[in-house]
Amino acid sequence: MHIRLAGLQDLPALIAIDSVARQDPQRAEQIADWLGRYRCLVAEVQGNAAAYAVMHRHFFGCAFIEMLMVGENHRRAGLGAALLACIQVDCRGQKLFTSTNRSNEPMRRLLERQGFVENGVVENLDQRDPERVYFWISE
Template sequence: MNIRLAGLQDLPALIAIDSVVHQDPLRAEQIADWLGQYACLVAEVRGSVAAYAVIHQHFFGCAFIEMLMVSQDHRRSGLGAALLARIQADYAGQKLFTSTNRSNDPMRRLLEHRGFVESGVVEHLDEGDPEQVYFWRCD
């Protein structure tokens, strides 16, 4: 596995592994925007992009992991944990936030395993499935 900064050349690979693109065609534009505006990391397996993460600093001036996506074929193989570990190392000593739907048990377990704690809830984004906010800080 290799983790590196993503570039615009990675756009087709990110679109290919993103599970939301098939239901929402605007997601491809969103991924392109992320690549142009924010820090994006990719995890490669045998030279192919298998996961990505998007980080920005627009959450009350703090770092926020906007997206962590692992391709269907590579889920539960450690790529998500590796990306989180890299982000945590890059943002050591800073406040770091992320969120996920309360129903997303695998992501919630991963975040808790990496030392994130629940920080709050946002209602009404996805009706009936609140967004759970998580916080991590390495002192």
């Protein structure tokens, strides 16, 4: 596995591994926007994009992981944890937030293993599936 900064040249590969982009053309536009505006990391396996993460600093002035997506063929292989760890190193000494749906048990377990703690709930984003906000700060 190799983790590097993503750029606009990675757009087709990120769209290909994004499970939402296959059904929602607006997601492809969103990924392009992220690549142009925010810090995006891509995890490659054997030279191919397998996962990506997007972080910005527009959450009340704090760092926020907007997206962590692991391609279906690479899930539960440590890519998500590796991307989170890279972001955590970048944010050492700072507040770092992210969120996920209550129903996303794998992501919730991953966040807890990486030292994130649940920090609040946002209702009404997705019907009957509240968004759980998580917080991390290095010691």
